[in-house]
Amino acid sequence: MAKVKINGKDFEVPTGQNLVDAAENLGIDIPHYCYHPGLSIAGQCRMCYVEQPGNSKLQIACNMKCSDGLEVITDSPKVKDAVKWSLEFHLINHPIDCPICDQAGECGLQDYYMEVGKYSSEMREHKQIKQKAVDLGEKIVLDKERCILCGRCVRFTQEVSKTSELGIYNRGDRSVIGTVNDEVMKDNYQVNTVDICPVGALTSKDFRFEQRVWFLKEVSSVCNGCSAGCNIDTHHKSGKHIYRLKPRYNPEVNEYWMCDDGRPTYKTANYDHRLTAAKLGGVELPTNEAVTTWMNDLRTLIATERTDEIAAWIHPDLTSEEITSIVKTLRDEFGISQFYSEDADKSARDDKTVDQLLKRADLWCNTQGFLKVTSALKLKLGSLNQLEERLAQAKINHLVIFGSEKNVGVQSLKRIRAALPADCFTVLISPRLQNAELFSHSLAIPSISHYEKNGTIMNWKKIEQKLGSDFRMFKSAWSVEEILTSLSQEYQRPQKEVSRA
Amino acid sequence: MTALENKKIEAPVKFSPEAQQKFEKILTQYDSKRSSLLPVLHLAQDEFGYCSDAVVEYVSQIMELSPAQVMEVVSFYTMYHRKPTGQNHFAFCMTLSCWMGGTHQLYKNFCARFGIKPGEVTPDGKFSVGKMECLGSCGTAPMLSVNETYYESMTPEKLNRLIESCRKGEPEVP
Amino acid sequence: MIKHTQHYKNIRPMYVDLTPQPGEKRLLMEHVQVPNIHTLPVYESKGGYQALKKVLESKMDRETLIKEVQGSAVRGRGGAGFPTGNKWNFVPKNTDKPHYLLCNADESEPGTFKDRVILEHLPHMMIEGMIIGSYAIQAARSYVYIRGEYTYATEIVDRAIQEAYKAGYLGKNILGSGFDHEMVVHRGAGAYICGEETGLISSLEGKKGWPKLKPPFPAVEGYLRCPTVVNNVETLACVPWIINHGAEAYAKIGTPKSTGTKMWSVSGDVTRPGVYEVENGIPFKDFLEKVCGGMKGGRKLKALIPGGSSAPIMTAEEAMSCTLDYESIASKGSMLGSGGMVVLDDSRDLVQVLKNLAEFYREESCGQCTPCREGTGWLEKILHSFTERQARREDLQLLKTTSQNMIGRTICVLADSIAMPVLSYLEKFPGEFENYLQGSSNTSSMSGRVKHNG
Secondary structure, rough: EEEEEEEOOOEEEEOEEEEHHHHHOOOOOOOOOOOOOOOOOOOOOOOOOEEEOOOOEEEEEHEEEEOOEEEEEEOHHHHHHHHHHHHHHHHOOOOHHHOOOOOOOOOHHHHHHHHHHOOOOOOOOOOOOOOOOOEEEOOOOOOOOEEEEOHHHHHHHHHOOOOOOOOOEEHHHHHHOOHHHHHHOOOOOOOOHHOOOOOOEEOOOOOOOOHHHOOOOEEEEEEEEOOOOOEEEEEOOOOEEEEEEEEEEOOOOOOOOOOOHHHHHHHHHHHHEOOOOEEEEOOOEEEHHHHHHHHHHHHHHHOOHHHHEEEEOOOOOHHHHHHHHHHHHHHHHOOOOOEEEEEEEHHHHHEOOOOOOOOEOOOOOOOHHHHHHHHHOOOEEEHHHHHHHOOOOOOEEEEEOOOOOHHHHHHHHHHHHHHHOOOOOEEEOOEHHHHHHHHOOOOOEEEOOHHHHEEEEEOOOOOOEEEEOOOOOOOOEEEEHHHHHHHHHHHHHHOOOOOOO | OHHHHHHOOOOOOOOOOOOOOHHHHHHHHOOOOHHHHHHHHHHHHHHHHOOOOHHHHHHHHOOOOOHHHHHHHHHHHOOOOOOOOOEEEEEEOOOOHHHOOHHHHHHHHHHHOOOOOOOOOOOOOOOEEEEOOOOHHHHHHHOOEEOEEEEEOOHHHHHHHHHHHHOOOOOOOO | OOOOOOOOOOOOOOOOOOOOOOOOOOOOHHHHHOOOOOOOOHHHHHOHHHHHHHHHOOOOOOHHHHHHHHOOHHHHHOOOEEEEHHHHHHOOOOOOOOOEEEEEEOOOOOOOOHHHHHHHOOHHHHHHHHHHHHHHHOOEEEEEEOOOOOOHHHHHHHHHHHHHHOOOOOOHHHHHOOEEEEEEEEEEEOOOHHHHHHHHHHOOHHHOOOOOEEOOOOOOOOOHOOOEEEEEEEHHHHHHHHHHHHHHHHHEEEEEEEOOEEEEEEEEOOOOOOEEEEEOOEEHHHHHHHOOOOOHOOOOOOEOOOOOOOHHHHHHEHOOOOOOHHHHHHHHHOOOOOOEEEEOOOOOOHHHHHHHHHHHHHHHHOOOOOHHHHHHHHHHHHHHHHHOOOOHHHHHHHHHHHHHHHOOOOOOOHHHOOOOOOOHHHOOHHHHHHHOOOOOOOOOOOOOEEEOOO
């Protein structure tokens, strides 16, 4: 640890830590644009000035590492004036696009302008004109005028994603950022540049013009795109609609980044894709009634000791808590013995990195957790083939399907549907509307999507991570634990004998 | 137009055997491959006339860099031309001593005479014009450079003679 | 594809008269007029490569060699004026990384063309200095970074290097000393910023000429993150003389803080523009009259730019009372810089001159850091509005505050190179700007000459 002095106060910080980071951890904000802890040091924006006693020339904090005896001042009038003028230089050619710019509300220029801006600009000359709304492909739009040339996106493509697709061309105030001849970007990590761009120069097409950021709330969770388990923040508006995912820093899992394939995974949580009400044979009913209906059929089979005619289908996207709840309720409480699932062993065996960076081949997000929990609970699992056989032999009269919200589970569900006899009572528990449509004749109970869950999943490195959520999008969609608890309560309620429908 | 529609498909280029030899010699003179980028671009420009998209693509392949990294360098330095120049590229020095000596007037007259601006070529392909910053010949101001050859202590008469000689295909000796 | 007309790229050197003038003291340019002095045999016949032999054949201790250069107190002739011996001394002695010596022949400072004389006529002197310098800092490779537009000079230097290889002054085991050295000519491609030390290093690495953050300093981490020393052509050309005649002899010439001689490239409104070598410390008055032949057309001196366009301007009184050395010029608020002297007579409109300089710096700013990139553009636009007579009175203060907030705030000193002149013009010639504000009847032609009505 090093003893440093900032603004006259003594602090102990890790030796060698970058001064901007150290100050941020101590709650002291040093303004900066071009510095990013996950990228190399550029020193281009000239915002992070600090004063060193004894040195009349201001220094930039991003090029300083904490060492014993370091003394800096960040809030002297000289520093404030320098930052004010640096911001002024940034703004003299910056278009005042705020009313139509997505970045408004999380814009580096806006943030510091309120603190240290000049407020009355003296720039009377014509601003530099550059291209606006340049289409860089499916994911990104570039506005070259808004760009403040901090170079973060260029350094990202050179150092992190290693495609070097972006560059800074020309000299002086004619400099522009972009691809060669404005070609489309092929990088699978390109939307990270939108995250790190301090202004609205790079904007995500998916989020463009969708929502103002001051209406959004963030909650920390984990991406369900693959077994990498990149940490993310879910950005939603009042719990009604999720607008985007942004990566969250985790030095052991994903550092500061996430791949582009994980970003659209929130879409399956939104209205268009969701089963919003329980259905029986296509007719809507309240969820608690659906649970009762389910229990009625189950009860008959339990009472007549025909639990060997009941089967359940699960998948490795379920959280460890969900799997535990399923086993404890269906197997331990009701005596169901047949459980079938996707081949998690194979997924784990075939799992490897797809691009030497983050994305992995195993598209299930909790394969390792699934294997651990099922093994700890001594759950015997059958394969899809075995389930199809049993269905074909008409040996199953009651099937409980837990359906994933992702595309990766659809193939198996289609096979199950094809093998399903007409008189088998089927209960589908899934957030996904398409799954309910596939099993349109059965009882469909809406469950919550991945980004509404609280629970634990385990990534490929066997690191346990917590999903987080503070919202529920639909009152009728319950968590798997809630559904099973309600089922259990229903079971324990005194009942008249009801014959099977 | 989207970026895709705007992209003209150019035929790929390749070094001649002589140029290839020079290229390989250049690589031996540096301790890192990327260091030879500037000399290689000079070689490519001499070989192919100007740094077109196909040239940038080719250089990025042989230098094992991305096209953006090569294009950054091409767009940064003034001597690499992104568009074709005329058979005689007149580059006028516009700074300080030359400007005081009157190159601005010479430049304007030249542009007006041929009706071209920097980046354009006359219809017969013979002349193009450019504005340069200090070329390091202030003592012999005003001066200009034609195809990288310095013509010093110019006057309007000398310039006219030079233009005529270029038009005939036998440029004057400086 | 249009083939360029074959031009005479490598036909002849700069067409300037190099006859010695009274008042000159030629240490470097002593033999510049000898025919074929740029070839090895003629150079050797005039005492060339004696210094190199002295150093290598005696296997002179590197510490001693560096001390000798430090003792001469020779300062960098490229513009910064940093003591060369000290720069060589900064290179760490015991690293396993290769060291490099880079010769800065990217002469792009407006008003400067003195290195061109050395490159075109005395390349061997520079090469000799480079080999000695490389020996001192243990560099196995050196590069001559020569500006791309100097095509004739490139050819001459290249031929000279080949001659040196043939004679055994380059290559393996030079003069039996055990010292190996390779020298390569590297052409630039047209960027003023590549004349800056770390900009040159970036350019040599095959990137844009973006200057690097300091620390780390090039002597510790430079080209390819190895210890590197960057020296100007003229500085390296001084080295053989210092070795041949001794540091003391060199230090006796000139003034104590500005030892030796300096090559001045003079242009503008003088009778004899050209390149002259004089002892440091001679009065400017004598230099102007005796060496440069006085003002052209007998006009009066109005202002002087002593050291290239980056140097703040001097009034006629300041110029006439100063001597040509680092301290005297600095005491008048300017700097000796590269020695690119531009003389302005009383017919010149200084606002137009300043605007021309602002255009230069705006064009040449690399664009890496914000104050310079935006500030150079802003200054040029404001000065343009002056020359278009659209300026307001507040713009005078705006020029001042903008320039003040560019100085010391950037990665390299290009921003200072325009900001300091702007401040000096505002301070020393306020009347010139007033002319444009009050809508005076004076009009200016494009060459900056004031045409008086009536």
